[in-house]
Amino acid sequence: MWGMIGTWRMSLEGITKASLQLNQGISSADAVEIAIKKVEDFPFFKSVGYGGLPNELMEVELDAAFMDGDNFDIGAVGGITDFANPIAIARSLSQYPVNNFLTGVGAERYASQMGFERKTMLTERAKIHYHNRLFDDKQQELKPYIGHDTVGVVGLDQAGKLVAGTSSSGLFMKKKGRLGDSPIIGSGLYADSEIGAATATGLGEDLMKGVISYEIVRLMESGLSPQAACETAVNKTMQKLTPKRQKVGDLSVVAMDKSGNWGAATNIDNFSIVVATSNLSPTVFLVNKINGGHCQIEPASAEWLDEYMKSRTAPLERKGNLNEFN
Numbered sequence: 001m002w003g004m005i006g007t008w009r010m011s012l013e014g015i016t017k018a019s020l021q022l023n024q025g026i027s028s029a030d031a032v033e034i035a036i037k038k039v040e041d042f043p044f045f046k047s048v049g050y051g052g053l054p055n056e057l058m059e060v061e062l063d064a065a066f067m068d069g070d071n072f073d074i075g076a077v078g079g080i081t082d083f084a085n086p087i088a089i090a091r092s093l094s095q096y097p098v099n100n101f102l103t104g105v106g107a108e109r110y111a112s113q114m115g116f117e118r119k120t121m122l123t124e125r126a127k128i129h130y131h132n133r134l135f136d137d138k139q140q141e142l143k144p145y146i147g148h149d150t151v152g153v154v155g156l157d158q159a160g161k162l163v164a165g166t167s168s169s170g171l172f173m174k175k176k177g178r179l180g181d182s183p184i185i186g187s188g189l190y191a192d193s194e195i196g197a198a199t200a201t202g203l204g205e206d207l208m209k210g211v212i213s214y215e216i217v218r219l220m221e222s223g224l225s226p227q228a229a230c231e232t233a234v235n236k237t238m239q240k241l242t243p244k245r246q247k248v249g250d251l252s253v254v255a256m257d258k259s260g261n262w263g264a265a266t267n268i269d270n271f272s273i274v275v276a277t278s279n280l281s282p283t284v285f286l287v288n289k290i291n292g293g294h295c296q297i298e299p300a301s302a303e304w305l306d307e308y309m310k311s312r313t314a315p316l317e318r319k320g321n322l323n324e325f326n
């Protein structure tokens with residue numbers, strides 16, 4: 001038995017590639033890195049790696065984390081700029097007993113000493129998105145921070161090892177130095193090969209309040225299925241936060257247990273996920289907003305899948321006067 005589950009449709013190509021190799025016996029640590037790298041390298045996914053959307057200073061600051069559920073090795077980078085594959089750097093940091101989570105210049109220094117590939121991660125397309133956001137903000141008081149998504153992947157290999165990984169450019173227009181949940185062990189991801197693993201995407205500031213990935217694994221340990229654990233964790237976080245804070249941000253999660261059973265839950269419409277197991281070829285599902293404590297999960301239609309890629313790769317026009325924000 002082997003399996004992979006990932007957040008968002010953007011993980012499809014990576015999971016497809018990695019799951020072929022999982023089937024041939026590679027470790028889930030390699031599979032998670034392969035899957036996430038593929039997302040980081042694709043320029044049209046605007047919330048991860050190359051082509052990721054920048055912070056308010058038009059810098060692409062990237063977060064990533066890696067956790068091995070066999071031995072609890074953890075590694076993470078926060079706010080790293082101009083390295084091609086933050087997930088590989090995070091994984092590399094997981095080999096040490098200490099100094100596992102490096103941020104900013106410290107992370108860049110480490111990555112450069114270790115010979116990781118440098119790359120200018122700000123694309124022309126991301127610059128247009130940035131300028132257009134400034135233009136829209138001027139026109140109609142648009143709130144910053146709309147537009148984000150993290151790739152989170154859980155992998156289970158034939159030896160029973162569970163691994164979780166994340167990679168994200170975080171919130172569009174975030175403050176320089178802002179970290180979300182994605183590189184935070186327990187919030188953005190958690191893995192325990194004796195139980196299961198989980199990963200999250202959405203508004204990091206609220207996901208962290210529920211330490212949601214750890215909570216899902218803890219619920220699985222208490223006997224809940226991955227689906228029930230995901231729904232319970234999202235429900236509980238909503239119930240805790242709503243009376244205290246009125247508005248709760250996006251919370252979307254996926255999980256897999258040590259037997260390859262999987263689950264997902266969300267408080268938004270149409271959270272897309274990708275699942276591949278020894279019994280299921282890579283499939284995109286849409287998870288619907290939690291209702292009465294439960295989420296409906298259905299395979300995405302051919303039209304939805306077609307529209308997804310079309311909208312991601314459609315030509316992008318710069319709004320307003322070309323010199324206005326230079």
Ligand code: ASP
Pocket residue numbers: 148149150168169170171179180181182200201202203204205207
């Ligand atoms: N959770 C990420 C963050 O807050 C963003 C996302 O997954 O949408 O940085």
